[in-house]
Amino acid sequence: MTRPVSGVPWFRLSGLVALGALAACGGGGGASKPAKSVIQNKGSDTMVNVAQVWAEEYRKAAPDVEVEVSGGGSGVGLAALLKGAVDIANASRDIKPSEVEQATKNTGKPPVGFTVGFDALAVYVHKDNPLSEVTLDELYEIYAEGGKATRWSELGVKIPGVKDDTIVRVSRQSSSGTYEFFREHALQNKDFRLGSRDLSGSKEVVELVGSTPTAIGYSGMGYATPAVKMLKVAKAKGEPFVAPNVAAVHDKSYPLARSLHVYTLGEPQGAVKSYIEWILSDAGQKVVEESGYVPVPPDQRPKH
């Protein structure tokens, strides 16, 4: 199963390839060793880090299986799966009906998906900010290019002890997956208004919001500190406001959450089957949690 992988950023692979090469050398040219099976894994950039840790951890559990991980985006991974070029596609969105149709036409096998974790963003404000709820439309007005909210008073919020109530927008640098997720879900893929403080880490966002009474920021929900407050978010005016927590992420009522999937062509077989089972085991789900995502609750994991 040595397939040329085109358009793969080499640096994403290099670490794994180097490790693989080392492992191969460590074998000391053992001619009696069984042939390694290689699993090709491609897709979502949001998931590429967690997928690489899976691959590395899985090597300890199953040394004869090598998982080659690359990013490129959910669409890129699924496109490769439809052509039968990869074994597993990572996707941070649901597969589209057209893609299912295409895969069945190309390969005769309908894609099968597994939810392997969840990703949720919390919207943070300073703990003294009286605001406790926000709608996606309000987030759009605050953050998007062409949005109109520049002062807290325009949202009907009075922050105690503050003379200048200009909203201090805290954002992420443009290469961040969090930035893209927020842009896609809160800004409907419109651009951010310039002038936000673009910080380079999830933790930095929460720290700046925690020290600035007039700030608002978004970051993973695992980064909360006592100095900040997580807002309840509603899809639109009139819809219920939902607090970001594991339960709301699991039942998909929180608007800034999404499932992370892996897809295979047909029911997974052999090494791929064992790998996906391992991802959904406690060991694989621990990786999800340690990477800052929400693991799948045990009762929602598929039975094998």
Add this chain to the structure above:
Amino acid sequence: MNHDGSTPDALAARPRRPAWAVQGERALEALVRLAGVSAILFVAAIFFFVLREAAPVLVKDDFSLAQFLFSTEWYPTSASHVRYGTLALTVGTLSVTALAMLIAVPFGLGAAVYLSEFCAPRLRETLKITIELLSAIPSVVWGFVGLTVMSRLIVSTTGAPVGVNVLNGGIILALMSVPVIVSIGEDALKAVPDSYREAGLALGATRWQLVYRVLLPAARNGLLAAVLLGVGRAVGETMAVLMATGHAVHIPGSLLDSVRTLTANIAAELGEAPAGSDHYRVLFLTGTLLFLITFAVNLAADFVVRGIRRR
């Protein structure tokens, strides 16, 4: 090798140098020349390689150089409409540098004058060692100081909502440039011959008049070099400004606004821009722009010095 026109007799009387010594000297001379010229070589090579990475985007149809230079809209990864405008970044760099120089030049030159002319020898040695130590502090440590100590100080004294801004970056850069200005400036003042000082004092000048009328004009080239090195440090500094300026693409309206500089922008984005993409090439073009800015500053200063000399 009879260049000096001496008579054969005199030549015979002089002991001949062995051939290896002559050859060795020539080799050494060539080496020294190479070392001298290499500066030009390196500058040209760096400029060439940076420009080479940037060049392909310049000829693209959807790239406009005017937009690159004069638009404030920096949207390198937009999903709908990618725009590469660096004006806000350039203004960010210039504003932070200008503020830093406003603080650092009087302080640095003052310290240089004090060290060279007014200071007791023992205190001078202590101060020089301390100042050299100051210039050895890594920039990330300065950035850390800006992010934590300075930012809190600025919030509590000015009431600004966020402490990472032009003022913070300017102060940090000033602190970083002062040691450079002091040590080079002091050397320049020391290089003024003592006979100038003696002549000045003999004519009845006070020490202040001596400094102002004699030493500063006599040492102006060296002092300008000191200031320029300070400017260079400030324009090129990356890590400290990345941490201290707030990293917002925005033309600052006051000292308390956050900005983003050209250098910080390259540092933050180059790692993630796919090699060979437009974004990657535009970042290299930003590097070229940075190069041209420092080049222009140096050239301008050179003209200023010449202008002073002619008068």
